[in-house]
Amino acid sequence: MRLRLSHRAQPFVSERELMNMQPFIDAAHQLVTQRSGVGRDFLGWIDLPDQQSTEMIAAMKKKASEIAQKANVLVVIGIGGSYLGTRAALHLLGHAVPELAAPSLRVVYAGHNMSATYLSELLADLDRYDVAVNVISKSGTTTEPALAFRFLQAYMEKRYGKEDAATRIVATTDRANGALVAMARASAYATFVIPDDVGGRYSVLTPVGLFPLAVAGVDIDALLAGARRAKQELSESDVSKNDAYAYAALRNILLRKGCAIEAFVSYEPGIHYIAEWWKQLFGESEGKDGRGLFPTSLDFSTDLHSMGQYVQEGARILFESVVRVKSPRHALTIPELASDADGLNYLAGQSVQHVNDTALRATMLAHEDGRVPQVLFEMDDMSEQSLGYLFYFFELSCAISGYLLGVNPFDQPGVEAYKKNMFALLGKPGFEAERARLLSAREETRNARE
Amino acid sequence: MRLRLSHRAQPFVSERELMNMQPFIDAAHQLVTQRSGVGRDFLGWIDLPDQQSTEMIAAMKKKASEIAQKANVLVVIGIGGSYLGTRAALHLLGHAVPELAAPSLRVVYAGHNMSATYLSELLADLDRYDVAVNVISKSGTTTEPALAFRFLQAYMEKRYGKEDAATRIVATTDRANGALVAMARASAYATFVIPDDVGGRYSVLTPVGLFPLAVAGVDIDALLAGARRAKQELSESDVSKNDAYAYAALRNILLRKGCAIEAFVSYEPGIHYIAEWWKQLFGESEGKDGRGLFPTSLDFSTDLHSMGQYVQEGARILFESVVRVKSPRHALTIPELASDADGLNYLAGQSVQHVNDTALRATMLAHEDGRVPQVLFEMDDMSEQSLGYLFYFFELSCAISGYLLGVNPFDQPGVEAYKKNMFALLGKPGFEAERARLLSAREETRNARE
Numbered sequence: 001m002r003l004r005l006s007h008r009a010q011p012f013v014s015e016r017e018l019m020n021m022q023p024f025i026d027a028a029h030q031l032v033t034q035r036s037g038v039g040r041d042f043l044g045w046i047d048l049p050d051q052q053s054t055e056m057i058a059a060m061k062k063k064a065s066e067i068a069q070k071a072n073v074l075v076v077i078g079i080g081g082s083y084l085g086t087r088a089a090l091h092l093l094g095h096a097v098p099e100l101a102a103p104s105l106r107v108v109y110a111g112h113n114m115s116a117t118y119l120s121e122l123l124a125d126l127d128r129y130d131v132a133v134n135v136i137s138k139s140g141t142t143t144e145p146a147l148a149f150r151f152l153q154a155y156m157e158k159r160y161g162k163e164d165a166a167t168r169i170v171a172t173t174d175r176a177n178g179a180l181v182a183m184a185r186a187s188a189y190a191t192f193v194i195p196d197d198v199g200g201r202y203s204v205l206t207p208v209g210l211f212p213l214a215v216a217g218v219d220i221d222a223l224l225a226g227a228r229r230a231k232q233e234l235s236e237s238d239v240s241k242n243d244a245y246a247y248a249a250l251r252n253i254l255l256r257k258g259c260a261i262e263a264f265v266s267y268e269p270g271i272h273y274i275a276e277w278w279k280q281l282f283g284e285s286e287g288k289d290g291r292g293l294f295p296t297s298l299d300f301s302t303d304l305h306s307m308g309q310y311v312q313e314g315a316r317i318l319f320e321s322v323v324r325v326k327s328p329r330h331a332l333t334i335p336e337l338a339s340d341a342d343g344l345n346y347l348a349g350q351s352v353q354h355v356n357d358t359a360l361r362a363t364m365l366a367h368e369d370g371r372v373p374q375v376l377f378e379m380d381d382m383s384e385q386s387l388g389y390l391f392y393f394f395e396l397s398c399a400i401s402g403y404l405l406g407v408n409p410f411d412q413p414g415v416e417a418y419k420k421n422m423f424a425l426l427g428k429p430g431f432e433a434e435r436a437r438l439l440s441a442r443e444e445t446r447n448a449r450e
Numbered sequence: 451m452r453l454r455l456s457h458r459a460q461p462f463v464s465e466r467e468l469m470n471m472q473p474f475i476d477a478a479h480q481l482v483t484q485r486s487g488v489g490r491d492f493l494g495w496i497d498l499p500d501q502q503s504t505e506m507i508a509a510m511k512k513k514a515s516e517i518a519q520k521a522n523v524l525v526v527i528g529i530g531g532s533y534l535g536t537r538a539a540l541h542l543l544g545h546a547v548p549e550l551a552a553p554s555l556r557v558v559y560a561g562h563n564m565s566a567t568y569l570s571e572l573l574a575d576l577d578r579y580d581v582a583v584n585v586i587s588k589s590g591t592t593t594e595p596a597l598a599f600r601f602l603q604a605y606m607e608k609r610y611g612k613e614d615a616a617t618r619i620v621a622t623t624d625r626a627n628g629a630l631v632a633m634a635r636a637s638a639y640a641t642f643v644i645p646d647d648v649g650g651r652y653s654v655l656t657p658v659g660l661f662p663l664a665v666a667g668v669d670i671d672a673l674l675a676g677a678r679r680a681k682q683e684l685s686e687s688d689v690s691k692n693d694a695y696a697y698a699a700l701r702n703i704l705l706r707k708g709c710a711i712e713a714f715v716s717y718e719p720g721i722h723y724i725a726e727w728w729k730q731l732f733g734e735s736e737g738k739d740g741r742g743l744f745p746t747s748l749d750f751s752t753d754l755h756s757m758g759q760y761v762q763e764g765a766r767i768l769f770e771s772v773v774r775v776k777s778p779r780h781a782l783t784i785p786e787l788a789s790d791a792d793g794l795n796y797l798a799g800q801s802v803q804h805v806n807d808t809a810l811r812a813t814m815l816a817h818e819d820g821r822v823p824q825v826l827f828e829m830d831d832m833s834e835q836s837l838g839y840l841f842y843f844f845e846l847s848c849a850i851s852g853y854l855l856g857v858n859p860f861d862q863p864g865v866e867a868y869k870k871n872m873f874a875l876l877g878k879p880g881f882e883a884e885r886a887r888l889l890s891a892r893e894e895t896r897n898a899r900e
Contacts, residue, residue: 073550080755086618098557099548100523100579108547112752114806117832118719120780121546129550144751146792147784154785200755212465242453260710260767261744269568280756287760292886294760294768296713301594302562304868305530305650306730310737312743312864317710318744330570334597335604341633342596346878349626354562355597355876362871370867382567390672414762417820423814426805428796438815 001226001385001425002233003393005243005439007364009319013253017063020248027405029237029245039410043396044197047204049388057059057220060207063170063190064214067104071132071168076212077111077120078136079144080284081200082172083371084393085209089223090216092382093131106384107216110152111135111145119148134212136172138194140180143222143422145157168415172207175273200409201281219384224390234396241305244393247321247375248401254295254319254373255405261318263311264297267360268325270382272299278394285402285409292405308363319373324360327381328353341357365438377381421434451676452683453743453843455693456812457826459769463703471699478853479487479687479695481844487853489860494647495845498655499677499838506642507670510657513620518555519634521582521618525572525602527561527664529594530587530648530730532622535659535841539673540666542720542832557666561585569598574604574700577872584662586622586847588644590630593872612637624658642778649860651731654841662682669834684846695841696853697771697825703741704769704823705855711768713761714747717810718775720832722749728844735852735859742855752811762820769823777831778803785844785853887899 008018030111031037032046048276067074087109095101133152137145156165171184172192184191192207203209205227210220234244251262262282264275275297286292298307298320311318329410334355336348347355364374380386402409426434456769458468479485517524526533537559542625545551556579560572583602586764587595606615620644621634634641642657655677660670684694701712712732714725725747738741749772760769784805786798796806814824830836852859874885 015519021689042827061889063481063784079752084756096565096568096573097575099556100558100572100575102578106549108550111849112721112755113717113749114751114802114809115546115718115778116777116782116802116806118546118803120782122550125545128552142792143794143809144755146794147797150784150787150792150794157811179792186789186791198897217476223478240534244549253459261764267563269563269566270790278757283757283761284762285556286763287757287762289763291761292764294746295757295764296744299563301564301868305865306534306563306726306731307737307745308868309862309864312737312867313739314737314742314864315710315744329563332566332570332829333600337600339636340775342600342629343591343631343637344593344596344600347597347876350876352564352566352569352597355593356566358875359564359868359872362869362875366867370864383806402564404840412759413762414759417762417816418751418758418813419810421815422809424814425808426797426800 001229001380001383002387003230003243003386003390004378005246005375006378007374008246009254009362009373009375012257012373017253018246018249021253025239025245025249025400025403027118028248028400030324031403032399037389037440038408040412042197042202044195045202045205046231048198049224049231050393050405052224056207056395058211060192060211061220063427064211067132067168067170067215068217071130072105072214073126073129073131073282074105074107074215075110075126075133076107076136076150077145077148078208079112079135079142079205080280081203082145082208083109083112083205084206084280086212088273088277089218089387090211092270092387093384094217096270105216107212112444114144118261119151123151126155127159131159132168132170133172133216134172134215134431135180135336138174138200140173140176141178143419145378146179161340163209169212171209177375179307201284202395205388206278222384223388226385227392228388228390230389233391236265244397248397248404251293251321251401252404259317259319260294260375262295263318263320264295264384265300265320265322266325266448267300267356268328268382269299269302271325274390281394281398282401284415285398285411286407288404288407288411288414291407300363301356304363311367311372314437316371319375320367321375321377322364323377323379324357325379325382329382353439360424451679451829451833451839453680453725453836453840454828455695455696455825455826457817457824458696459700459704459823459825462707462823464698466702468696468699469704472498474854475509475689475695475699475850476687476869478529478698478850481853482849488858492647492649492652492860494645495652495655496681498648499674499681499842502674502850506657507660508683510642510661510664513671514661517620517665522555523576523579523581524555524662524665525576525581525583526557526586527583527595527602528559528599528658529562531653532595532658533559534723534727534730535564535654536662539654539659539663539837540721540869542837543668543834544666546720555666557662558767560602561595564594565850569601573601576605577609581609582618582620582665584620584622584665586658587630588624588626588650590623590633591628593869596629610898612883620661621837624663645731649732649862652845654727655838663865669811672834673838675837676793677845678838679835680839680842680846684843694847695850698854699846700744706793708776709767709823710742710744713768714745715750715770715772716775717750717806718832719749719752720746721773721775724840731787731844731848732851734862735848736857738864739855741857744795752815754813756827759815761817762834766821769825770817771825771827772814773827773829774807775829779832793849813859
């Protein structure tokens with residue numbers, strides 16, 4: 001149930017280079033552990049593995065089992081950090097081909113986009129299921145989830161009546177302030193609290209992730225136990241003993257050596273949304289002040305037949321962080337075929353996992369020849385414990401990495417730019433001046449160009 | 451049913467810069483239309499919209515309707531260009547939340563990875579459905595699909611008997627040569643031909659894409675009609691009149707100005723796999739000889755709450771190619787809420803599409819302020835016609851763009867590197883020398899390092 005850094009981008013980064021980072025790692029370690037750096041008000045994630053209230057956990061489990069009794073579809077409404085951790089966990093732990101599965105409860109998502117097509121088709125199909133809703137938003141006024149909840153609240157009240165609907169809707173939100181907590185109180189919804197000192201992208205181990213995961217039947221105690229073990233094992237500043245810190249140092253070294261892109265690579269399709277979670281974590285923490293690695297992801301061997309050509313021979317501006325899963329969920333042995341018409345009998349009796357794992361090894365050798373630096377993580381299995389460990393590992397790496405980069409790893413000022421423009425263009429009260437400025441500035445530019 | 455280039459990265463690229471590319475566009479146009487450039491043996495895609503045999507199309511439709519009669523799950527086995535076009539089309543044209551839908555026939559994929567977890571769980575669930583298989587591979591020996599087909603062929607024969615299985619398995623492969631066509635003949639499977647002069651990433655309008663799409667109920671005539679219209683409208687070399695050529699020129703200009711990454715952006719979740727198809731098309735065509743833009747994709751507004759921070763304020767090495775869908779599949783009007791508890795009543799009576807579209811406009815303004823060049827495409831709707839137009843538009847752009855870059859847009863030499871290593875490490879007959887070289891070379895490196 002661990003994540004190990006087993007290949008450290010050699011021969012592209014030497015051990016000496018890594019050791020040269022130690023004083024700076026020490027400084028970043030102080031900023032995190034002494035809570036003295038920029039963004040220090042958002043370090044609450046450090047304590048999530050071992051300091052959450054047992055009463056709150058028990059209350060979540062109780063409500064989760066009540067929901068799981070009466071519903072077979074849970075609609076999770078949230079965007080960014082309010083849904084990516086849940087989606088990452090369920091995609092890894094759940095059925096590999098969800099469209100074919102017949103689970104007792106299915107989680108679907110809303111409020112993570114503003115597509116009329118998506119929302120219409122979601123709403124149209126809910127009638128065939130018993131539905132519950134978990135709406136997740138700190139403020140309750142983020143447009144995407146607020147809009148989706150306006151539709152879904154109306155749907156639930158129309159279908160079940162106000163009273164029954166109230167037992168099927170759970171709000172995960174601020175303790176005291178904001179539109180959503182007010183709405184939850186007005187309708188007597190069960191609520192769970194998003195702590196003030198935990199930002200969205202660090203919130204998977206709060207009720208933001210834990211509650212919907214509990215509804216879906218995930219063992220959240222095991223998830224937290226994995227994170228707790230990571231917290232214990234990754235507590236030293238020594239880069240030779242702390243893999244999370246070594247990873248933070250490596251990615252900063254590779255950035256300074258000319259890599260502009262980091263690709264998160266895996267060979268298990270179940271990892272796909274963990275990569276999406278990781279992209280938000282690092283992209284939002286580091287992509288600021290004109291800096292940061294561009295985080296992207298590749299699903300191998302699928303994408304070896306797509307982006308593989310670029311990785312092997314395109315512009316040399318990329319490194320890979322590869323996650324190897326040591327034990328997948330099933331063993332599958334390749335059968336003998338009497339005719340050997342497909343020429344695969346040389347693999348008969350081998351496991352599919354062995355072939356997949358050999359593809360990983362072969363690709364790493366090929367990409368090394370293609371001058372692509374690679375970092376390799378080994379994840380024991382696809383269990384809750386290992387996933388909890390992984391979440392904490394990358395959260396900690398990201399904090400250290402952001403400080404090494406020289407940015408505030410805990411803010412996201414750039415996310416406001418499109419929102420402000422959108423409110424202005426939509427005519428939201430309070431944005432009149434912005435609207436006038438925006439429209440006239442564009443008008444001027446347009447005239448000047450013509 | 452068109453794709454229009456309605457914003458040409460101004461003010462970051464001037465009209466003058468674009469016009470300066472005309473002589474080179476003319477040269478690339480000659481290479482494509484006179485079929486005189488490198489890779490000229492793979493220009494068959496040019497004729498697919500209007501020169502495919504009507505008998506072959508009729509035969510595909512007949513077999514497709516036969517399969518659709520007897521199966522409710524079609525397993526499409528293929529990787530890279532053998533499945534991405536189909537997946538892109540079905541994701542756009544199909545239900546937005548496939549897990550909730552109850553279609554008369556569902557398409558799932560195999561052979562696009564080598565995960566034992568994925569393949570085991572897929573096989574375990576097939577028993578609950580009536581199954582058909584379309585195996586797609588030029589040679590029949592690409593490891594991923596060949597391995598999956600070995601399992602699925604055994605499954606089908608065990609479940610249905612050899613004779614009935616043969617009516618449920620369709621092979622799309624080479625006309626005469628290779629393992630798959632031989633297997634298909636031996637078992638009397640229906641077969642459709644992958645033309646010799648069309649590479650995988652350009653093959654969506656051959657039976658590779660057309661047959662599974664026909665089984666799924668897609669109007670393939672309309673798809674081809676859209677492509678035909680694109681072929682007619684995008685025939686001139688004049689960059690001011692040919693949007694596909696203008697796009698090819700713009701991306702080369704932006705690369706030369708310092709952009710390393712191109713992000714394919716959309717605001718409709720249904721576009722997601724079109725972006726994956728586009729990534730293969732451009733990544734595999736241009737990522738060679740140390741060159742090429744790194745193609746990536748972003749689903750907005752989802753990813754504005756994830757990668758949005760980086761795009762707005764991170765390293766300035768990226769430009770965006772944004773697809774706007776003018777008419778989504780459904781209209782949805784935002785209701786009034788008596789309490790206005792969520793503060794969204796200023797939007798009541800507006801359509802969700804208007805809000806989504808305003809997010810697009812607002813984001814483009816914000817990213818322009820953040821110095822991100824942007825290209826905007828307008829797609830009329832999410833119909834077969836528009837999709838056919840889009841496929842042809844980007845295929846043509848990609849050919850011109852690759853020539854402008856100075857590479858062969860139709861080969862993929864780098865895809866072989868991992869395969870060769872994999873065969874060697876797996877002990878495939880014929881790769882003994884490679885295996886010895888590989889293992890001893892690594893041994894030496896390892897010793898030298900220690």
